[in-house]
Amino acid sequence: MTGPSSKKSGAGRSRTGPVRDWSGRFGRAALIGIPLAVLVVWTLTPIVWAVLASLKEPLEIYESNALLPANPTLAAYRKVLAMDGFGRWLFNSALVTVVATFVPLTISVLAAYGFARYAFRFRHVLLLLYLVPRIIPRVSLIVPLNSLMSDLGLINTYWVLFITYSASAIPLATWILVGFFASVPKEIEEAATIDGANMWNRLRRVMIPIAWPGVVTAGVLCVREAWNEFAFVLALVNESTMRTLPYQLYVLKDAMGVQDYAVYNAFTVLTILPLLLVYLLLERRVVDSIVSGSVK
Amino acid sequence: MDAPFVALQDLRKSFGTTDVLHGINLEIPQHAFVVLVGPSGCGKSTLLRMIAGLEKIKHGRIVIDGEIVNRVHAKNRGIAMVFQNYALYPHMSVRENLAFSLEMLKTETSEVERRIKTAADILQLEQLLDRLPAQLSGGQRQRVAMGRALVREPKLFLFDEPLSNLDAKLRVEMRAEIRALHQRLESTTIYVTHDQVEAMTMSDIVVVMNAGRIEQSGPPLELYDRPATEFVAAFMGSPAMNLLRGRVVRADGAPAVDVGEGLFLPFDDRAGVREGMEVVYGLRPEHLAISPDPASGLIGEVALVEPAGWETHLHADIHGRRFRAISTERLDVTPGSRIALAPDPTRVHLFDGSSGARL
Numbered sequence: 001m002t003g004p005s006s007k008k009s010g011a012g013r014s015r016t017g018p019v020r021d022w023s024g025r026f027g028r029a030a031l032i033g034i035p036l037a038v039l040v041v042w043t044l045t046p047i048v049w050a051v052l053a054s055l056k057e058p059l060e061i062y063e064s065n066a067l068l069p070a071n072p073t074l075a076a077y078r079k080v081l082a083m084d085g086f087g088r089w090l091f092n093s094a095l096v097t098v099v100a101t102f103v104p105l106t107i108s109v110l111a112a113y114g115f116a117r118y119a120f121r122f123r124h125v126l127l128l129l130y131l132v133p134r135i136i137p138r139v140s141l142i143v144p145l146n147s148l149m150s151d152l153g154l155i156n157t158y159w160v161l162f163i164t165y166s167a168s169a170i171p172l173a174t175w176i177l178v179g180f181f182a183s184v185p186k187e188i189e190e191a192a193t194i195d196g197a198n199m200w201n202r203l204r205r206v207m208i209p210i211a212w213p214g215v216v217t218a219g220v221l222c223v224r225e226a227w228n229e230f231a232f233v234l235a236l237v238n239e240s241t242m243r244t245l246p247y248q249l250y251v252l253k254d255a256m257g258v259q260d261y262a263v264y265n266a267f268t269v270l271t272i273l274p275l276l277l278v279y280l281l282l283e284r285r286v287v288d289s290i291v292s293g294s295v296k
Numbered sequence: 297m298d299a300p301f302v303a304l305q306d307l308r309k310s311f312g313t314t315d316v317l318h319g320i321n322l323e324i325p326q327h328a329f330v331v332l333v334g335p336s337g338c339g340k341s342t343l344l345r346m347i348a349g350l351e352k353i354k355h356g357r358i359v360i361d362g363e364i365v366n367r368v369h370a371k372n373r374g375i376a377m378v379f380q381n382y383a384l385y386p387h388m389s390v391r392e393n394l395a396f397s398l399e400m401l402k403t404e405t406s407e408v409e410r411r412i413k414t415a416a417d418i419l420q421l422e423q424l425l426d427r428l429p430a431q432l433s434g435g436q437r438q439r440v441a442m443g444r445a446l447v448r449e450p451k452l453f454l455f456d457e458p459l460s461n462l463d464a465k466l467r468v469e470m471r472a473e474i475r476a477l478h479q480r481l482e483s484t485t486i487y488v489t490h491d492q493v494e495a496m497t498m499s500d501i502v503v504v505m506n507a508g509r510i511e512q513s514g515p516p517l518e519l520y521d522r523p524a525t526e527f528v529a530a531f532m533g534s535p536a537m538n539l540l541r542g543r544v545v546r547a548d549g550a551p552a553v554d555v556g557e558g559l560f561l562p563f564d565d566r567a568g569v570r571e572g573m574e575v576v577y578g579l580r581p582e583h584l585a586i587s588p589d590p591a592s593g594l595i596g597e598v599a600l601v602e603p604a605g606w607e608t609h610l611h612a613d614i615h616g617r618r619f620r621a622i623s624t625e626r627l628d629v630t631p632g633s634r635i636a637l638a639p640d641p642t643r644v645h646l647f648d649g650s651s652g653a654r655l
Contacts, residue, residue: 187383190350191444195397196371205396209387 047272054265061261076266085240085248093227093244094274095158100165100226104173105219111170112177113203117189127178130171138168142235149236156239164232169225173218180214181207220282227275245271299362301326301484302347302452307356309342316342318508320356324501327482329475333495334505334531340488341456343505347486348377348454361451371400376445377454381461382437384429390440391425394447415443418477435466442477453478455487459494471498492532496520504528522645526652529578529645535609535620537578541649544573553577553646557615559594563644566655574649583643584621586610586635588628593638598629612637 053061054076056069064070080086114120115127145164146155154160184207192202208215230246237243243251249267253259300323307320317339324330332340345351347358349370358365365373376397385393394415398408416422419439429437438458445453455474459467475498478485489495495502496516503513504527512524516532523529529537542555552560553575561577569575587593596612596619603609610621610629614637621637629635646655 185381185383187379187381188385190348191377191379191383192385192396193350194348194370194375194377195444195448196400197396201400206385210385212387 050265050268050272054262054269056262058260058262076260076262077270079260079263080266080270085243088241089243089245089248092158092242093246093271096161096165096229096244097223097226099158099162100169101219101222103162103166104169104222105215107166107170108173108177108218109203109208109215111174112181113207115174115178116181127175130174132171133168134171138231142231145232146235154236156237156242158242160236161233161244164236165226165229168229168232169222172225173222176218176221177211177214180211180217184210216282220279223278224275300324300359301328301361302486303357303359304343304347305357305359307343307346307353307358309339309346309351309354316508317346320508320510322503322510322513324484324486326484328500329478329485329487329498330501330503331495331499332486332488332503332505333490333492334511336490337507338505339508340490340505344377344454344456344486344488347452348375349373374451375454376448376450376452377456378438378441378445378458380457382429382441384437384440384444386429389426389428390421390432390443393429393440394421394425394443397444397448411447411449415446418446418480419443434462435470438462438470439473442474446477446481450483453483453485453487455485457489458487459489460491474498493534496532502532504531506531522654523578524654526576526578526647529647533580535581535622537580537645538584538619539647540577540617542575542577544569544571544575546571555617557617559615559617561639561644562641563646564641566646569646569655573655575655576647576649576652578645578647579639579643581609581620581622583640584619585638585640586621586623586625586627587638589636591636593636596635596637598631598633598635600631601627601629610635 049067052067052069055072055074057071057073057075060070111130115123149155149160149164154163188206188210189202192206197205228246229244230250233244233247234250237247240251245267249264249271252264252267302322302324304320304322307317308315309317320339320343332343334340342351346353347360349365349368353366360373360375385396388396391412394412395408398411403411412425416425419442421436421439421443424432424436424440429440432440438461441458458474459470462470471494474487487494487498495504499516501513502516502519504511504519506527511531512519512528519528519532523532523537526539530539540553540555540561542553542561545552545554545560547554547560547562550562551565551569552562554560555577561579563569563577585593594614596614598610598612599618600611601608602611607622607624608627610623610627612619612621612635619637647653648655
């Protein structure tokens with residue numbers, strides 16, 4: 001890259017001097033590269049540190065400042081997997097995540113389609129109101145939610161997690177999908193109308209497949225929200241069998257007398273891992289160029 | 297003529313407070329290729345969408361094949377529409393695009409296959425059936441869009457500016473292809489365009505629209521030869537007709553229009569034109585004979601020469617007024633040359649100075 005570009009700018013160099021050369025050659029790379037590098041380091045450091053720490057022996061972390069484990073071992077992972085209830089917590093996390101992904105997606109697809117395609121009174125106001133649950137700090141919802149769910153007898157049930165997780169994911173998913181649906185050219189749907197597709201068929205056969213990258217994006221965010229959720233589960237569940245992985249991770253800190261950081265970090269890594277797999281798996285499916293070629 | 301195949305009766309449409317169509321009346325015979333043409337915003341696309349069933353009809357009636365379709369759903373009107381941007385389903389192969397409407401109508405598989413094959417044969421799509429729209433060129437996409445209309449075997453084809461996304465060469469090709477398709481299938485067609493060349497070359501009937509009204513409808517050459525209004529005269533024909541405002545006078549005993557600057561343009565006497573009337577004088581470029589002999593007409597100075605090969609377009613100033621002329625001869629003139637231009641008084645169009653109506 002730099003070869004040809006420096007040759008090209010050669011003629012202008014004498015006039016504009018080295019400043020232009022610097023900004024031309026390095027400025028652009030620096031402008032993009034440095035923030036990106038900082039971001040990557042910022043994001044990866046704790047994860048890498050957690051992975052390395054999880055491979056250390058129990059007391060090694062107190063004894064040495066070395067980043068790399070002296071004798072890498074999977075002992076901590078074995079301890080985590082051998083924990084009473086680990087399977088249950090994993091199942092709990094998986095179940096609420098699946099439900100709190102599919103329920104919000106279903107509702108959001110329908111809502112977003114309506115918002116994107118039908119002109120009705122107060123449409124914009126409603127769409128803004130949709131955001132209110134995301135604007136209010138989650139912590140401030142905890143007390144009223146706890147009291148409400150107690151009255152409904154839902155504390156310590158999966159229902160309470162299904163309901164609260166879904167409710168918090170719907171606004172986000174809807175907002176993402178409105179944008180995707182609105183960007184599908186109207187003519188495609190009109191063509192489908194003339195072709196004899198009713199609203200349900202237009203949505204199912206035309207709109208959703210075209211907006212599929214948006215559906216996947218919204219789905220991934222729903223998965224992430226539900227998998228990582230902490231405040232609601234902490235406030236609405238107290239039996240150990242109902243805990244999710246993040247909740248148990250939090251409890252783990254207090255449960256161990258001497259802090260076994262290797263186990264703690266192994267638990268963290270195991271909690272993150274499924275989410276990373278989901279990301280890697282779905283990222284390939286998001287092909288946003290799919291719409292190109294339909295119109296113009 | 298038999299009962300019209302399509303009849304539009306007093307159609308009106310407004311979006312909010314903006315009136316888009318002000319009472320459209322039009323009758324279209326079966327098998328006709330009708331082109332709705334007009335500048336953008338004239339309401340032609342809205343009219344087509346109303347016929348298609350994509351816009352509600354609140355005032356007036358649309359009759360297709362003897363049935364009032366105001367309240368008939370688009371899919372049941374027996375129409376098929378080709379959109380300006382093709383509107384293909386991007387996630388479906390060409391075959392799936394063609395099959396979609398038949399699937400929605402729960403057509404038998406063998407029949408679906410037959411119709412896809414027929415359409416693919418006619419439009420040369422056989423090789424493309426398994427491709428996605430993104431893998432096709434503009435012209436191929438256009439043909440798929442037509443194929444999608446074709447498989448429905450509609451009573452009425454609707455085209456909404458189908459060629460405006462194509463480059464000039466392809467547009468000419470597709471123009472001929474659409475026309476050939478019509479001659480083969482003889483299906484009644486309504487075609488919207490803003491391109492008057494498309495309107496002239498493709499249509500059996502041209503409908504010129506302006507500001508939500510029909511200015512004139514009829515065979516293309518009739519509109520070209522006898523434009524009913526100044527608007528039609530200006531819109532149809534390329535290069536455009538010379539139009540000059542002036543007052544009817546008698547110059548040396550012969551009727552003429554005084555367009556100012558001491559320029560008098562001759563015309564043949566005709567009923568309803570009296571001295572002193574404010575008129576618009578119209579003359580097609582090909583009716584302004586060009587001659588290098590200064591004695592044979594009005595003396596003009598060449599401003600611009602546009603050689604088009606088979607003919608030469610000339611812009612010339614006569615007494616400060618710009619005129620367009622066409623010659624099929626090769627002309628040896630350059631900007632600044634002095635030439636003589638002779639209007640053919642028998643081919644002059646006169647329009648009322650205020651209403652624009654033909655006199």
